[in-house]
Amino acid sequence: QSALTQPPSASGSPGQSVTISCTGTSSDVGGYNYVSWYQQHPGKAPKVMIYEVTKRPSGVPDRFSGSKSGNTASLTVSGLQADDEADYYCSSYAGSNNLVFGGGTKLTVL
């Protein structure tokens, strides 16, 4: 199972919006609506920000949103804030009880 493809980096100024992509195949992202997005600050455990493509856990600001088209899922962070600077990872159910992660995107708030 190959890792999902994410851009290594993304950036935006405070208040702007940024979108991070996550590309897989029809065997993972394209085949199931079970894509999640995680935020990881340095030295901390990942925290789920989006699950099942578009759902936000309680406590996650609505500035975070998810979507999917074909084999590519996307995370959009609007109204960028300094604390949004972190690594972001996507994951997808990949069939046969397997899970696959993306390589991660470092988001920089300029």
Place this chain on the structure above:
Amino acid sequence: EVQVVESGGGLVKPGGSLRLSCTVSGLTFSDAWMTWVRQAPGKGLEWVGRIRNGGTTDYAAPVRDRFTISRDDSKNTVYLEINSLKTEDTGVYYCKWETNVYYGLDVWGQGTTVTVSS
């Protein structure tokens, strides 16, 4: 509130073995599906495997031959045993509680660090 706490990491020589523990509170543990994820230094997240309620396990292909996940429901604990440790096994090992069979909304522990070095 569900809490997940890993332990058991440390410095191990190549070829050695290690057993990591993950203790969960705040839920009916016997119903829980638990997943292990690892992260090499400066690298991304890698799915290691999962144990379902009842004990059935699923593993990532690269670790299937050396990693074993088990559980003790009487202790609210899941274990990850790693044999024939390699330097590339170095990293932080996270345990997480899955709320969904297909992965998604979850609760992670803080991780435990494994260093494989001579």
